[in-house]
Amino acid sequence: MALSGVISKFKSYPYLRKASSNTAPEHSGENKGRDKRWEKGGEVVGDDRAERKPNFTRDAGSCSDTVIKSGKGSYVETEDGRKLLDFTCGIAVTNLGHCHPKVSEAAAKQCMTLVHGQCSVAFHNPYLQLIDQLLPLMPHPSLDTFFFWNSGAEAVEASIKLARTATGRQNVIVMQGGYHGRTFGTMGLTRSKTIYSERVGPLMPGVFVTPFPFWHQMGLPQSTPEEELVRQCLFQLDMVLKQQTTAADTAAILIEPVIGEGGYIPAPASFLQGLRKICDQHGILLIHDEVQCGFGRTGKMFYSEYSGVRPDIMVMAKGLANGFPLSAIVSQKAIMDKMAPGTMGGTYAGNAVSCAAAVAVTKAFEEEKILQNVQARSKQLFAALEDFRKEPEIASVLIDVRGKGLMVGAEFGSPAVQAQGSDNNAGAAAKLPSKFASRVSAKCMERGMLLLTTSVFEVVRFMPPLNISEADMRKGIEIFKDAVREVVREG
Numbered sequence: 001m002a003l004s005g006v007i008s009k010f011k012s013y014p015y016l017r018k019a020s021s022n023t024a025p026e027h028s029g030e031n032k033g034r035d036k037r038w039e040k041g042g043e044v045v046g047d048d049r050a051e052r053k054p055n056f057t058r059d060a061g062s063c064s065d066t067v068i069k070s071g072k073g074s075y076v077e078t079e080d081g082r083k084l085l086d087f088t089c090g091i092a093v094t095n096l097g098h099c100h101p102k103v104s105e106a107a108a109k110q111c112m113t114l115v116h117g118q119c120s121v122a123f124h125n126p127y128l129q130l131i132d133q134l135l136p137l138m139p140h141p142s143l144d145t146f147f148f149w150n151s152g153a154e155a156v157e158a159s160i161k162l163a164r165t166a167t168g169r170q171n172v173i174v175m176q177g178g179y180h181g182r183t184f185g186t187m188g189l190t191r192s193k194t195i196y197s198e199r200v201g202p203l204m205p206g207v208f209v210t211p212f213p214f215w216h217q218m219g220l221p222q223s224t225p226e227e228e229l230v231r232q233c234l235f236q237l238d239m240v241l242k243q244q245t246t247a248a249d250t251a252a253i254l255i256e257p258v259i260g261e262g263g264y265i266p267a268p269a270s271f272l273q274g275l276r277k278i279c280d281q282h283g284i285l286l287i288h289d290e291v292q293c294g295f296g297r298t299g300k301m302f303y304s305e306y307s308g309v310r311p312d313i314m315v316m317a318k319g320l321a322n323g324f325p326l327s328a329i330v331s332q333k334a335i336m337d338k339m340a341p342g343t344m345g346g347t348y349a350g351n352a353v354s355c356a357a358a359v360a361v362t363k364a365f366e367e368e369k370i371l372q373n374v375q376a377r378s379k380q381l382f383a384a385l386e387d388f389r390k391e392p393e394i395a396s397v398l399i400d401v402r403g404k405g406l407m408v409g410a411e412f413g414s415p416a417v418q419a420q421g422s423d424n425n426a427g428a429a430a431k432l433p434s435k436f437a438s439r440v441s442a443k444c445m446e447r448g449m450l451l452l453t454t455s456v457f458e459v460v461r462f463m464p465p466l467n468i469s470e471a472d473m474r475k476g477i478e479i480f481k482d483a484v485r486e487v488v489r490e491g
């Protein structure tokens, strides 16, 4: 069923509550298209899926009540027979496409060999093989000691635990706009939207926030030079260390090298280098959360490689096992070994089937020249979007195309741009129809493509499979362009 059809069916539910300022319960920020369903006269009214499956919690939020029946390569098929081009990859997870034959085969084989070999009890082979496969892929040879978990949030929490133990300090500095998960620890570290921790505080103490170099979030004109954004952010970080948390109390600076939920903004190399310098000066550990931007998404195995900056701890997940639950932290042995035996662990941590899948993923990257394809398809996508911006009725609406590799964001002008004094497309932004990005996302779905929004701004994010063909990329771009044109026409 088309999303618009789903939307038109919505009705009130018995568990009405007052809508907060951020009304849509965002699932990783994706698809604010459902806002129409969640909000009615200022009330939150529920989720379409509650109608379909009342025993499914609405807390998850969702784009639609569509049931995905199967997935193959760049496409998923729905229960009602629709074939959708997937430019979401389940939020940057199925990076090698759905059910990659070699990955699924490795997992299936492992299923018949050993499913669970608890890591505190004994090693298992896929765990050891995976370490061997990952070692040469690390952005710096000092990153040589691993621990595997299930989810990104678990691994982020582990990185904080490690940083606190290794430094004997408590506080953590995070970026404004950063997202690190929704567990209790990571809610306290997340600063992309208030919805993730609304009404559940108090959160983990000892977290301080510093600006990330993103013009819109900083309330600066879009034309502000990158050096100026970086200069201001590093200055503010210095202020945080002087006014809020002294270095002697600060264990770590935690950053997504490409901010994901905050709007798909790659950190300038000079910013990451500046953070490294400050960390070195003060004995603070630098943690790169590459959960979303890692594993080939940006055209290198890890985004950290572009700047040459060595993190002390790196966090990975998502694309690591192409859909099987697996995450990891990696650090230097000297840092990792400061943890007492038994302090890291979890029943399912480093599951054998997930590790076997991840081993197959690392092999596929090389055998199938995945990174080369990312570079080529990235060029194709950027060129097409830049061309699209030249269309007269689009130029005033599509104000920014940014990202790296196949982690690409497109921002539409919003009233906030105008209010914050942007010198970009002055006058046009105020005319932008409301909920533009989520309407584009909904139109894409009607036309046969999954595309998500992100951030508190009007942004859609492109996360196609890293092995997408040129033809499918072209098709996706055309769907997107038609969707934008239609939203512009409708006003």
Ligand SMILES: Cc1ncc(COP(=O)(O)O)c(C=O)c1O
Pocket (backbone or CB within 6 Å): 028, 091, 150, 151, 152, 153, 154, 156, 179, 180, 181, 182, 256, 260, 261, 289, 290, 291, 292, 293, 317, 318
């Ligand atoms: C950068 C980043 N860190 C951490 C997480 C949390 O990962 P998970 O949802 O697997 O807990 C995410 C998830 O989107 C993420 O994008």
